[in-house]
Amino acid sequence: MAIRGRAxxxxxxxxxxxIIAGRYLVTTEPAELAEHLxxxxxxxxxxxxxxxxxxVAGENFGQGSSREHAPLALVGAGVAAVVAAxxxxxxxxxxxxxxxxxLECPEAxxxxxxxxxxxxxxxxxxxxxxxxxxxxxxxxxxxxxxELTRLGGIxxxxxxxxxxxxx
Amino acid sequence: xxxxxxxxxxxxxxxxxxxEPGDLVECRVDMLFANDITAPLAIQQFQRIGVDRVFDPxxxxxxxxxxxxxxxxxxxxxxxxxREFVRKHGLAHFYDVGRAGIAHVLLAEEGFxxxxxxxxxxxxxxxxxxxxxxxxxxxxxSDLAAAMATGRLWFRVPPTLHFVFRGTLPRWVxxxxxVLRIIGDIGVDGAxxxxxxxxxxxxxxxxxxxxxxxxxxxxxxGAKNGIMEPDxxxxxxxRPRARRxxxxxxxDPDASYAAVYEYDVTDMQPVVSAxxxxxxxxxxxxxxxxxxxxxFIGTCTNGRIxxxxxxxxxxxxRRIHPNVRLLVIPASPHVYRQALEEGLIQVFLDAGGAxxxxxxxxxxxxxxxxxxxxxxxxxxxxxxxxxxxGHRGSKTYLSNAxxxxxxxxxxxxxxxxxxxxxxxxx
Numbered sequence: 001m002a003i004r005g006r007a008x009x010x011x012x013x014x015x016x017x018x019i020i021a022g023r024y025l026v027t028t029e030p031a032e033l034a035e036h037l038x039x040x041x042x043x044x045x046x047x048x049x050x051x052x053x054x055x056v057a058g059e060n061f062g063q064g065s066s067r068e069h070a071p072l073a074l075v076g077a078g079v080a081a082v083v084a085a086x087x088x089x090x091x092x093x094x095x096x097x098x099x100x101x102x103l104e105c106p107e108a109x110x111x112x113x114x115x116x117x118x119x120x121x122x123x124x125x126x127x128x129x130x131x132x133x134x135x136x137x138x139x140x141x142x143x144x145x146x147e148l149t150r151l152g153g154i155x156x157x158x159x160x161x162x163x164x165x166x167x
Numbered sequence: 168x169x170x171x172x173x174x175x176x177x178x179x180x181x182x183x184x185x186x187e188p189g190d191l192v193e194c195r196v197d198m199l200f201a202n203d204i205t206a207p208l209a210i211q212q213f214q215r216i217g218v219d220r221v222f223d224p225x226x227x228x229x230x231x232x233x234x235x236x237x238x239x240x241x242x243x244x245x246x247x248x249x250r251e252f253v254r255k256h257g258l259a260h261f262y263d264v265g266r267a268g269i270a271h272v273l274l275a276e277e278g279f280x281x282x283x284x285x286x287x288x289x290x291x292x293x294x295x296x297x298x299x300x301x302x303x304x305x306x307x308x309s310d311l312a313a314a315m316a317t318g319r320l321w322f323r324v325p326p327t328l329h330f331v332f333r334g335t336l337p338r339w340v341x342x343x344x345x346v347l348r349i350i351g352d353i354g355v356d357g358a359x360x361x362x363x364x365x366x367x368x369x370x371x372x373x374x375x376x377x378x379x380x381x382x383x384x385x386x387x388x389g390a391k392n393g394i395m396e397p398d399x400x401x402x403x404x405x406r407p408r409a410r411r412x413x414x415x416x417x418x419d420p421d422a423s424y425a426a427v428y429e430y431d432v433t434d435m436q437p438v439v440s441a442x443x444x445x446x447x448x449x450x451x452x453x454x455x456x457x458x459x460x461x462x463f464i465g466t467c468t469n470g471r472i473x474x475x476x477x478x479x480x481x482x483x484x485r486r487i488h489p490n491v492r493l494l495v496i497p498a499s500p501h502v503y504r505q506a507l508e509e510g511l512i513q514v515f516l517d518a519g520g521a522x523x524x525x526x527x528x529x530x531x532x533x534x535x536x537x538x539x540x541x542x543x544x545x546x547x548x549x550x551x552x553x554x555x556x557g558h559r560g561s562k563t564y565l566s567n568a569x570x571x572x573x574x575x576x577x578x579x580x581x582x583x584x585x586x587x588x589x590x591x592x593x
Contacts, residue, residue: 013355013444017552022531026234026241028208040554060356063389064550065531066291068208068307089360089391090291094307144191144321155215158313164217 003080003101003120004130005053007112008045010038012058016091019062019070028069030076037073051078054120056112058084062091071095081120083127083138085109096145097154103127103138111136122149169419171327172396173362176302176416180285188326188425196314197284197301197411200228200260202270202527203235203242205289205308206249212312221256222318228260228279229253230270233527235263238534268499268525271295271383271467276501278408282397282415287314292467292549294390295383298375299405300397300415305386325391326425327362328353332369334433339583341477342377343469343547343567345369346384347438348430351448359389361425364418369432370395375404376473383468384549387445437582439545440565443553451570454580461544462487462575463556464568465496465523466530469547472497472505474568479511481572481587482518488578493520494529494536520575532556538563545574 018041020033027033038045049055055074061084062070071094074082081101095102101122108127112118116131125138141149151157159165170178170185178186180194201209206229213221221227229249234242246263253261262273271292280286282300286293289311296303306320314320330349350357363385370378378395385393397405397415405413436450464470464478475497487493495515497503503525506512515522529536530548538544538557544564546556551563564580573583 015550015552017531017550017555021554022533023537025204025531025533026239026245028211040559060359060389063355064291064386064552066289066293066305066307067204068309069204072208086356086359088356088389090305090307090386093310097307097309142191154309154313155212158216158316162216162218162317 003052003054003122005080005118006050007054007056007114007116007118008049009112009114010041010055010057013060013063014041014057015064016062016067016070017064020067020073025067025069030072033069033073034076037077046077049077049079052080053078054118055079055082056109057082058109059086061087063088066090068094068098071098071100075100083108096148099153105136105138108136108138168423169421171362171364171422171424172300172416172418173302173327173364173392173394174324175418176283176285177322177324186324188324190324191321192324193319193321194285196287196318196320198226198228198279199287199311199314200230200270200274201289201308201311202233203231203245203249204233205311207245208308209289209311209315210248210252212309213315216312216316218316221258221315224256224258227258227315228274229258230262230273231264231267232269232525233531234533235267235526236524266500268501269467269470269527272471272498272502275299275379276408276499278410281405281409281411281413282401283413287311287320291386292383294385294393295379295467297382297385297392297394298378299401300395302392302394304392325360325362327364328358329424329427330363330365331427331429332367332432333429334369334431336369336372336432337435339437339569340432340435341567342373342381344435344438345432346381347440347445347448347565348435349428350384350388350445351438353388355387355444355446356389358385361390363388363390363393365393365395371398371400374473375400376471379471380468387549437567437570439570439580440551442551442562442564445550445565451566451580451582454564455582457564457580458543459491459545459574459579460542461492461494461536461538462571463494463529463536463544463546463548464571465494465498466527466548467498468549469568470496470498470502472502474547475502475506475511478568478572479514481569481576481583483514485518485576487519487575490578491575493518493575494523495520496523497525499525529556545571545580547571
């Protein structure tokens with residue numbers, strides 16, 4: 001299913017504390033976490049994000065803590081995908097484990113402006129900028145991560161491996 | 168072409184004769200753990216998997232270290248979820264209030280990690296344990312749940328960056344300063360997805376505590392793991408503690424590194440990371456004079472006995488500045504007890520400092536020392552991101568324990584030499 005939403009731009013090295021601050025890690029509920037999404041980065045940003053929107057980031061998005069609350073807060077706010085020039089590794093794993101689509105595309109990271117309307121094909125990694133009439137191609141998602149996504153994340157993957165779930 | 172220590176450990180745990188950077192492998196996990204923030208989510212995911220028991224109750228640990236002793240009802244509930252799971256599954260390695268320390272310090276002390284092992288924790292600073300010659304890496308709660316159910320986890324084999332230290336360490340320059348220097352040089356993503364292997368004769372001048380603070384911060388450069396080959400000092404440290412037989416692993420002489428960085432430490436100075444990035448590294452002399460409201464000596468990076476000794480060396484016979492709060496948090500009950508026996512706690516109290524039971528609290532702006540708007544903290548922790556220790560308008564400078572203690576006395580950032588002209592025996 002194609003993703004269509006507005007872009008919200010954030011900069012380089014946005015860390016997990018800026019995604020969801022340590023003081024809010026007393027819950028695992030995505031909706032509760034989402035209330036404080038990006039609070040210390042830009043207190044008004046959360047209010048501008050609508051379900052289906054896309055976060056467009058610079059380098060090393062998600063650096064820092066292993067807190068899975070970070071992708072959960074994004075999922076809770078209805079963010080459909082993140083497009084970044086690059087990702088920190090623990091965040092990358094956590095996002096795929098929770099079904100949050102991450103695309104790596106330095107070109108889109110540079111070209112997309114805040115508020116642009118984007119259409120993303122999760123299968124091909126094609127990012128269409130409807131506002132500017134441009135198309136960017138994300139780095140293909142590694143086959144193993146595609147398989148994880150296809151199965152619905154690490155938990156169904158493990159269930160299948162343990163023979164608890166049919167193919 | 169041979170393999171690095173990281174590649175060898177991963178190959179062995181994946182039952183493969185050889186692996187190369189970029190390979191996806193599934194490895195046996197020797198030990199794993201979660202804390203009070205990451206455990207509730209891991210437990211929830213574990214229950215979704217639908218297995219009856221953890222893969223091996225002897226290889227799973229839970230440590231309540233972040234919001235514990237509970238700071239409010241919500242954190243009390245998180246702790247309760249963890250306690251109930253531990254009791255239901257009869258898990259022996261559970262560390263609750265009074266017995267709990269900061270996981271990365273406590274679990275090493277308790278002998279849960281040994282050379283050559285694969286150690287996984289639902290906490291980013293799990294890379295800490297690489298100082299013992301183990302492959303240790305932080306993961307999220309779902310990955311931890313998967314490992315808890317199966318005893319296995321997939322990894323992409325990282326390329327290895329080799330950091331070699333030579334020369335003689337000047338006074339007040341510690342392991343913390345070496346790792347900050349590297350992060351300052353390569354940046355917060357300079358080792359993204361890579362292994363950072365630390366080597367060179369200087370390591371032998373460092374205490375085990377200092378080595379831990381180096382590998383601990385590998386994640387701050389984006390690394391998957393930090394690691395050191397286990398020398399005699401490591402083996403002497405591990406042997407009396409290890410709970411399982413272990414086999415040390417060493418890299419091949421013809422191992423291939425993605426990059427080699429050489430450092431002569433002889434002319435180094437103590438450094439700080441200025442906010443809001445661990446990579447904003449400056450000699451402390453260059454930020455001398457920055458006014459300080461709070462100094463915090465503790466955390467998984469620098470809350471060990473050696474850190475407390477360095478702090479006490481600066482604080483002995485002195486009083487902290489009237490405008491400064493000093494927090495000292497020994498990282499584990501063992502560290503606390505040792506500090507008590509050595510008279511260090513007395514030094515901190517006499518200086519006007521507050522000493523707390525082990526907790527990660529202040530480091531994440533959780534509890535015990537949250538900063539107000541505009542306040543400045545010098546912290547021995549590992550992160551100074553915006554809002555990390557409190558209000559988004561507060562600021563944190565990262566340093567070693569001696570620099571933090573000196574700032575507490577002076578009320579501003581200074582080189583420890585400005586406070587301590589001659590070494591003081593404690």
